[in-house]
Amino acid sequence: MAVLIAYLRTCKGGGEERIGVEIQRAAVEDWARRRRHQLAAIVSEAPSAGGLEDRHGLAEALAALHQGLAQGLVVYRLDCLDSALVAQEQLLAEVRATGARVHSLQPDEAAELRRIPADPSRQGVREVLRAAAAIQPQMAALRSRRRRHSRPGAGSPPYGYRIADGSLVPEPAEQAALVRIAELRASGATLREIARELDSNGHKPKRGERWHPESVRRIVERLEPR
Structure with missing residues (x-):
């Protein structure tokens, strides 16, 4: 019981x-x-x-x-x-x-x-969340330094996050895009193919209306283990 x-x-x-x-x-x-x-x-x-x-x-x-x-x-x-x-x-x-x-x-x-999920979608989500969690200590230190050297409101959060009460919090719509990027990259898609897929499925970039391969590359480099 x-x-x-x-x-x-x-x-x-x-x-x-x-x-x-x-x-x-x-x-x-x-x-x-x-x-x-x-x-x-x-x-x-x-x-x-x-x-x-x-x-x-x-x-x-x-x-x-x-x-x-x-x-x-x-x-x-x-x-x-x-x-x-x-x-x-x-x-x-x-x-x-x-x-x-x-x-x-x-x-x-x-x-x-009851077990580690076999569902590829859930596996992709967990990989992204693990990567995001792993980088949080570094991001916290970086935010602390930024506050000391920047005026209030300067800069913008990384893709997948937003600022709430002075802290980074996950942005669900952008987190979903991160998961899709990780899945497509794992399947061998090129940066240009990933950008087209994101546009066609309504995933919005942080700025602008369309994805560019260079924007995708920066996110892929952030997600891939070093």
């Missing part, structure tokens, strides 16, 4: 239909009862909650995990955490950092969560 926190948020089911929190609540309670898990709390997100910064229910659930009040987080499906794969992986990493596990009621997702 495990002590878990249930997180409910309206999300899409397997197709286009949306699964409301009441349906999720009944399903989660039944799932926990059959597996003899204890639900320490059931937190649901307000329909008006949009981005991660507005998710008060999610913040409450993560705070409880950090305090050791539960051993895991259960969701109806991973899309209920967030529909963006990059955001999902960031949230999964956040939960794992507390020593807790994430459980999904969907059998395929549950199996995936």
Whole structure:
């Protein structure tokens, strides 16, 4: 038996239909009862909650995990955490950092969560997130030096990030583009081919409207291990 926190948020089911929190609540309670898990709390997100910064229910659930009040987080499906794969992986990493596990009621997702994912898309996301995490200490030192030598507001964050309250935070849309760049490069695509693919799929560069091979090269050099 495990002590878990249930997180409910309206999300899409397997197709286009949306699964409301009441349906999720009944399903989660039944799932926990059959597996003899204890639900320490059931937190649901307000329909008006949009981005991660507005998710008060999610913040409450993560705070409880950090305090050791539960051993895991259960969701109806991973899309209920967030529909963006990059955001999902960031949230999964956040939960794992507390020593807790994430459980999904969907059998395929549950199996995936029990092992290192074989899904190439998730592998690509994790590679990018690991690369981003590895460079954070250097970036923190660089930001500190920049503040001493630059006027306030000077400079711009690297692709994949934005400035919030004076710190670098991931920008989900740009993180998704980083994942795609890593996948294409791993498959042998040239810089020009990657630029065309990013343009055709609506991924925007930090500046301007179109990608250029030189911009792609700078990002590839940043992502590739040295």
